[in-house]
Amino acid sequence: MSRLTPAEEKARLRWQCRRGLLELDFILAEFLEQHYDDLSDALQQQFVCLLEQSDPDLQRWLISAELTDFLELREVIGLIRRL
Amino acid sequence: MKTVQFDALIIGAGGAGMNAALQLADAQLQVAVVSKVFPTRSHTVAAQGGVNAALGNVMADKWHWHMFDTVKGSDYLGDQDAIEHMCREAIPTVYELEHNGVPFSRLDNGKIYQRPFGGQSQEFGGKQAARTCAAADRTGHAILHSLYQQNIRAKTHFFDEYFAVDLIRDEEGFILGVLALEIATGEPILIESKATLIATGGGGQVYRTTSNAHINTGDGMAMALRAGIPLQDMEFFQFHPTGIAGKGMLITEGVRGEGGYLINSEGERFMERYASMAKDLASRDVVSRAIVTEINEGRGCGPNKDHVLLKVDHLGEEVVAKRLPSIRESSRIFAGIDPVEEPIPVFPTAHYMMGGIPTDRFARVVMPLGEEQDEQNAVIPGLYAAGECACASVHGANRLGGNSLLDILVFGRLAGKDIIDYVKNNPEHRPLNQASVDRALYRLNRWELPPEGEALSVNELRCELQKLMEDHAGVFRSEEVMQKGVLKLQALRKKLAQVRLQHRGKVFNTARIEALELENLFDIGMAIAVAAANRKESRGAHARPDYPKRDDQNWMKHSLYFQQGDRLSYKAVRSTPLSVESFPPKERIY
Numbered sequence: 213m214s215r216l217t218p219a220e221e222k223a224r225l226r227w228q229c230r231r232g233l234l235e236l237d238f239i240l241a242e243f244l245e246q247h248y249d250d251l252s253d254a255l256q257q258q259f260v261c262l263l264e265q266s267d268p269d270l271q272r273w274l275i276s277a278e279l280t281d282f283l284e285l286r287e288v289i290g291l292i293r294r295l
Numbered sequence: 296m297k298t299v300q301f302d303a304l305i306i307g308a309g310g311a312g313m314n315a316a317l318q319l320a321d322a323q324l325q326v327a328v329v330s331k332v333f334p335t336r337s338h339t340v341a342a343q344g345g346v347n348a349a350l351g352n353v354m355a356d357k358w359h360w361h362m363f364d365t366v367k368g369s370d371y372l373g374d375q376d377a378i379e380h381m382c383r384e385a386i387p388t389v390y391e392l393e394h395n396g397v398p399f400s401r402l403d404n405g406k407i408y409q410r411p412f413g414g415q416s417q418e419f420g421g422k423q424a425a426r427t428c429a430a431a432d433r434t435g436h437a438i439l440h441s442l443y444q445q446n447i448r449a450k451t452h453f454f455d456e457y458f459a460v461d462l463i464r465d466e467e468g469f470i471l472g473v474l475a476l477e478i479a480t481g482e483p484i485l486i487e488s489k490a491t492l493i494a495t496g497g498g499g500q501v502y503r504t505t506s507n508a509h510i511n512t513g514d515g516m517a518m519a520l521r522a523g524i525p526l527q528d529m530e531f532f533q534f535h536p537t538g539i540a541g542k543g544m545l546i547t548e549g550v551r552g553e554g555g556y557l558i559n560s561e562g563e564r565f566m567e568r569y570a571s572m573a574k575d576l577a578s579r580d581v582v583s584r585a586i587v588t589e590i591n592e593g594r595g596c597g598p599n600k601d602h603v604l605l606k607v608d609h610l611g612e613e614v615v616a617k618r619l620p621s622i623r624e625s626s627r628i629f630a631g632i633d634p635v636e637e638p639i640p641v642f643p644t645a646h647y648m649m650g651g652i653p654t655d656r657f658a659r660v661v662m663p664l665g666e667e668q669d670e671q672n673a674v675i676p677g678l679y680a681a682g683e684c685a686c687a688s689v690h691g692a693n694r695l696g697g698n699s700l701l702d703i704l705v706f707g708r709l710a711g712k713d714i715i716d717y718v719k720n721n722p723e724h725r726p727l728n729q730a731s732v733d734r735a736l737y738r739l740n741r742w743e744l745p746p747e748g749e750a751l752s753v754n755e756l757r758c759e760l761q762k763l764m765e766d767h768a769g770v771f772r773s774e775e776v777m778q779k780g781v782l783k784l785q786a787l788r789k790k791l792a793q794v795r796l797q798h799r800g801k802v803f804n805t806a807r808i809e810a811l812e813l814e815n816l817f818d819i820g821m822a823i824a825v826a827a828a829n830r831k832e833s834r835g836a837h838a839r840p841d842y843p844k845r846d847d848q849n850w851m852k853h854s855l856y857f858q859q860g861d862r863l864s865y866k867a868v869r870s871t872p873l874s875v876e877s878f879p880p881k882e883r884i885y
């Protein structure tokens with residue numbers, strides 16, 4: 213597929229925020245709409261990578277506050293949990 | 296338009312769809328699975344509680360007791376042939392999953408651990424049974440993950456992030472495949488198939504307070520309606536008694552299985568009054584109704600007296616942390632309290648649709664072709680439905696916890712097996728019906744035509760619909776409230792014609808998907824409201840203050856809603872099991 217424009221990329225992420233768990237729908241979509249645009253490139257990339265993880269993992273990290281082994285995701289997870 | 300052909304098409308990649316696909320791919324058929332989200336993000340992932348099977352690992356159990364509980368739980372609206380079939384198949388199904396790598400929690404002796412859930416009994420209504428098998432609190436994910444891996448191995452062709460728009464159908468009523476939209480590009484694709492399985496899951500998003508994820512918009516059921524197929528028993532929508540008040544997220548029944556209980560504003564453990572034996576583990580409809588009754592009679596909690604409390608703190612931090620870890624954090628994030636210290640505010644949340652696309656016990660879609668008894672269940676050749684979108688009917692008027700994962704796995708598998716035979720006997724694709732394709736394409740594109748009058752947004756209309764459904768087709772249902780609901784809904788549905796997209800891009804245009812989903816929500820909302828307003832009795836999840844009793848004389852029958860003219864008809868419940876004696880209707884006391 214050809215490269216996406218920033219608006220298209222955000223639209224893509226919006227669909228990636230559609231999950232199997234209502235809890236994640238809420239947390240992820242809210243973060244995307246309210247904070248994603250203000251993030252640094254590095255954090256935006258962390259968020260993109262976060263969305264590729266499985267629902268139970270996201271649930272563990274974002275809801276159950278378990279620490280991820282994924283060092284490179286810790287910052288964005290911490291941010292989502294604080295906001 | 297891009298067109299592809301497969302032996303079998305499965306719409307939906309939840310537990311039902313993927314278990315069917317696996318049978319087919321393993322039998323060397325060319326099988327396509329279409330899913331609007333990546334398969335392991337299907338809603339099955341949310342099922343944390345577990346799956347029922349009478350393994351008898353923790354205490355004595357038999358499939359026949361499981362069958363009794365399911366028939367009783369269904370308030371005698373379930374078809375007893377299908378229920379017997381499911382309860383017997385439960386045992387090999389769970390062992391097959393174990394074999395496929397699902398990591399079930401175990402007892403010290405190495406056998407699968409089983410926890411008690413609401414509505415489970417020994418000896419046909421005796422002591423509490425323990426029948427639910429779980430993989431810690433991620434059963435649904437473990438199942439999806441294993442099935443996905445197995446399907447990849449078996450070379451199932453996945454169309455990930457494709458949205459099914461409408462079934463393609465010929466004049467004789469044969470289903471020829473589906474028109475789908477590739478979400479990434481906005482391009483339509485025609486997928487032709489010899490046999491088609493609808494496995495698109497439920498539609499809780501039709502209500503404002505729901506435990507269902509945003510993807511649960513009843514798409515497959517609405518597609519069936521538009522193809523002229525009725526929906527069965529849509530008035531029966533299960534409200535889970537314990538959703539986080541004001542939000543909808545579920546607090547699993549497992550909490551009460553582990554010893555949590557409900558209290559009202561006076562601190563009273565009120566379920567003792569409603570169900571002296573089972574108390575807080577009574578069937579879901581019984582508990583939901585009790586909660587709303589407490590609130591209606593002024594014993595609700597909080598400043599608005601609009602919820603009750605679920606007490607867990609007496610279990611101690613250790614038990615909560617070990618057995619119910621995700622519940623604790625969920626309560627912190629979405630209710631702002633720590634259940635180890637404070638009780639959780641809860642309210643019934645729209646959770647599960649018992650109704651759906653009518654099928655027989657082989658998951659073949661059936662519909663009436665005439666008024667005679669033997670014409671009531673005519674099979675639509677080559678069309679199947681399984682999972683929450685289908686109605687076999689094993690849950691009747693009320694589903695028991697842990698029986699839904701069972702339903703999707705058992706009937707998904709059976710659908711796969713039946714399709715193998717069907718394709719063997721019907722090896723050719725039927726000729727395409729262009730008129731049907733054109734209708735589906737119109738539906739896809741019409742959101743961009745110039746509006747007649749003021750253009751409305753999807754969001755606005757969806758909120759209105761969800762509120763209307765909650766107010767007029769929710770937990771308590773009186774004649775006046777529901778009749779008004781039907782009229783309001785018919786009026787609101789007209790506004791759908793004015794909805795236009797605010798954004799017209801092609802790439803990942805989620806606005807277009809949401810518009811299509813909204814139309815589907817209207818279609819199933821109408822089915823629910825019409826069927827509910829017309830059933831003049833209380834049975835299972837359908838509770839009416841003006842007709843408080845079950846009326847077996849007049850209403851032990853399934854409803855069928857047809858979209859054209861918002862018409863209803865009815866058909867008999869199948870009360871004769873396959874090999875055992877029928878369980879005659881009795882009053883349900885827990």
Ligand SMILES: Cc1cc2nc3c(=O)[nH]c(=O)nc-3n(C[C@H](O)[C@H](O)[C@H](O)COP(=O)(O)OP(=O)(O)OC[C@H]3O[C@@H](n4cnc5c(N)ncnc54)[C@H](O)[C@@H]3O)c2cc1C
Pocket residue numbers: 306307308309310311312329330331332334337338339340341342343344345346347435457458459460494495496497506507508510514515545646647681682683684696697698699700701703
């Ligand atoms: C919070 C929660 C907890 C639950 N816990 C339990 C439990 O412990 N035990 C139990 O037995 N049951 C439980 N249930 C019920 C159970 O999870 C569901 O009934 C079941 O998972 C439904 O499975 P399914 O295969 O029918 O559909 P789903 O898993 O919902 O899958 C539907 C599939 O269809 C696809 N799809 C839908 N529409 C379209 C479209 N238009 N185009 C393309 N693809 C489409 C989706 O992408 C998805 O792949 C729970 C439900 C909830 C909400």
